[in-house]
Amino acid sequence: MTAQVQSAYAALRPADVVLSPDDLGGARATRHSFSRSLVRRAVAGGWDITLGRADLDEHGCGVVVFDVSAEGHRWSFVAFSQTIDESDREDRVVASSWDVTAALVDGAVDDDDVARLRPEVIRQEQGRADERTLIWTRANRSGRFFEYVVDRLADGAQPEPGVFGLSPYLLRSTAFYSNGKFGLADFERFEHGHPFAVPYRAHMLSAWLLRELGYELAERCAAARSETAVRLDGDWRRYFGLGNATGLGMVPYVVNHPEVLDAWIRLRELPLADVVARTVDRTGPDVPRVRTLLERAARYLAEQGDTEPTPYTSGAKLAAGLRPIQDLLTEYATYGTMGGAIEAQPWQHLHEAAAAAGSEVRGVVASVLTELADDLDDVVEASLTCQERRDIDPKMRCGELRGLIDADYDWLREFDFTDPTQTERFWYSSANNEEPRRAYAGVDPGERVQHAVDVARAVHALSLDLAGAEAATSVGEFLLGHPWHRGAVARVQSVRDLEYAELHANLLAGDFLPLHVQRLQLAVYGMDNYNPQSTDWLRVTLFSGAPRVADLVDGTADDDWSFTPQPSEADERTYA
Template sequence: MTGGPRPRPTERLRRAQQSARPADQVLDPEDLGSARHTRHSFARSFLRVAAAQRWTVTRETWDIDAQGRGEAVYRIDAEGHELRLAVFSTVLPDGQRTDRVVADAWDITAALVEGPWNETRHAELRAQVPGQEKGRADAATLVWTRANRSRRFFDYVVDRLAEGRQPDPAELGDAAYVLRSTAFYSNGKFGLADYGRLPADHPLRLPYRSQMLTAWLLRELSYDLVEHCAAAKSPDAVVLDGDWRCFLGLGNATGLGMVPYVINHPQVLDAWCAVRELPLAYALGRTTSPQDARTARVRLLIDRARAYYRERDTLATAPYLPGPELAGQLDKVAELLAEYLATGSILGHPTDRAWHELHTAAGEIGLEARGVVDSVLVEVHDELDPDIDALLHCDQTLQVTPGQTCGELRSDVLDRYGWVRRFDFDDPGQQAHFWFSSQDNEEPRRGRRGTDPGEEVEHPVDIARAVTALLGDLERADDGRLVGEFLLAHPWHRGAVGRVQSLAGLPYAEVRANLLAEDFLPLHLQRFQLALYGMDNYSPQSTDWLRVTLFSGAPRASDTAAGTDHDWFFVRKPRKEAP
């Protein structure tokens, strides 16, 4: 299979693709690692739709004791569909809380279900959901999830509310939450519903929308739990109010399993990069004026981002910039924008393409500054909102085209995979690691070749190495030989051949990296994916995993029911002094 890029699903996206950044730049790991959430991140787009369609959430059952043990059921009415989140809550001793997949108990377990509801259904969930990996779901259940109380924040918030006071921002730090989610299982796992069965007009038909709904409901539960426990503790208890009403998010921690995912789902990677790149290309192509309302909006958001990152001065971010340093870079961007507003020029040059000039100048200042600037520029253009969802449904088939000639395939590899020649696989440093699934941890891990066990079950995520080997054998094959004949003699190349042929026309399907290399940093790919989900407050705990928050500052259930999706971009900490 050869040919040019496959057309994007709408005319505006096709035009944006023509002016988008080159694939080698988009797929550079450091560029991916500079990504920030945008208006098209899954959390943002989900809540925009929920508010526009006025989804309602009703706390239908609340059988919770003073410590927070018991059961709750939330009913969701979404565009004519009735769903429920069934929650099972307990209180684990601190020593038993862990984010690991191999945990066997959690403070919270829950299931998002659709269809008729009765006590029999509830009892079936009660018997299965708390066991998670040990349980089995029915085909009308969409998502299973679990979460733990924050050891640092849950009891603190309860105690403050019980005393009749709001939390102190200084005590909650830079990434505030009271529940921390640890997994969102779906799409057939444990017998859960296959999303393919959902009709095209279903409100959860879009990939990741069910998970986003579930995560948002967990965050709603976290507010309900701390306020309930505080009220049980004292008759003088208050609820979270003012800026605190929406500030607390949902905590999350993620590890190496995200990295093989985007390698094993290249069509998804192409779509996800397009979600980031095409709205940016569209924005960079717009003409601007210092007097335009969008220019004033960009200035407001840049100023807000400067304050947002400057006050995040305790969050551990290495190897990425600490918040105050990033704020310092954004100060330089703000100076350029002030020049444009005053004179119509940037760096002394008159321009009616200020967004393009800001993007370029921010890149000179630093990749992370440019990541923030790009998110702001996309934020002020909502024209592509209806188009973006169409990107997310992917044909993930990989298959061999045996009738192609070796000469055609070699030419295609050289054209689209020339980047693999950056890596010398005779250098041991380029094969220092291997990836495998750990039997003990039940999730992907990275091992050191020649030292750690597991090489015999190595994951085939070595795309650069596999394509390099394929190219070597293709260069020794006759140009006119058919690929089918070539594979009879070289069957070990079947996977690489099918991948190369099937991904023709998808510009963003391959990360420009060697995952086996000594210097490969997994955090870059993790951060890119987390930004697409809508997460922020990236706090790496090692080269392999990091903590984040989701939905901080986002609308609550009562807001969406009223049709409100308020501005929650770079939401700052509550600034009132704690009484």
């Protein structure tokens, strides 16, 4: 570990701040989110992605194959496109048909391979994959935007700015399956150094190509309708992301995988800690870089208008919240001062000022500042692979176990579990929809098969019984008399060396808001344009503003696409 990384670890924000629901609810994508990492790897590795096959009719129905050559590897993204009734387009796991189904396959594919893949891939949950297939995914055309964009292009015009709301996309993904499910290839085959050895890299490639497919389908459909149709041009050719609607299912995942949560939080916090601790030359390139990014972020947010994406703040209000931060940086660039005083660490000052303005303002500023941490890209990527174990150390003494709980779970003092509102809800999986749900304890059925997401309550109950045990008593002996605490003991012992393993939240409380946890996870993936639809799910986009696959070939693929604003009026022009 280098001195730089050691220093950053020492300056990490404390867990009681980072893992609070309020802070999680301000999360934004950063340069180390999985989508950004994929594109950087593709550019650095000289990946070549081409459209190998596009057998589509006038409705965009047929087969599309993207060929990917990357660092001595070859993959094929095979997509089957059809049109379905609007009433059949849904995000639920139990959906039975989709506009697009696709597979990421190891190696090249021929006609026989495509014919063999089709009947399995289009059935998704009811299908069976082979050992060459890495990812299955599916998506639907946007009911709001796909036909609109096709009509505009068919008329020889680009789309109109301001039409697309908070979540601009042409296709909306509904699932990415991998790693053994339905017989898909096991990711353990990917050794260190393999492009897919990094978690979620194969998923991100599939998502990037699914987004590219959306562009291809819209432009093909437009060309079939009119001889004067045009392709998306200017800023429009990068503007749309891949849509996604995310529900409760993501929350139990991070509860059940504390090592993964710790790695994901460090992905965000380590680069931030390094940057805010830096001393800065106000005449150097970093100051104008941050000013430009803050200006872009403010424009991006202002364009979202006054719509309140409850429980979050409107884009207009967030843009206004950035103005004092921008003023501080302007003062620093001009005079070397902030608030009238000489400032040697302006990034720390900006971050603290943003945090004082609220978690969402802080999230924007943290995302901007992390852009300066390009020298930590490899360090962050290497830290994502983690080992997950739930072993019990029966020789540990009860006094030591109590000490671990006192040190690592002091946040439990926030909750009074004698208050019925703190155990008002439970989580379960719906037999009808095959998705996680929340229900009311003592009222709704399903408590007997509820998910074990009650870490706060379980550890609290363990601490109460440990209070009556002798300090010198072994944990093994304690569990002989209290076997129901086995899971909580394994949890506490297994994560004791992890700073960010536990959400500082009670998922059973009536006022627990799942959106904050979902937003953190989505930000790690690289999603943005958060548009909540209820307390339990929200719409987002992935890869909005990202390079197109053709940009890899012509050398215009870049890593500067955070906070992508709407295309300007200059791109709303009509072509002859």
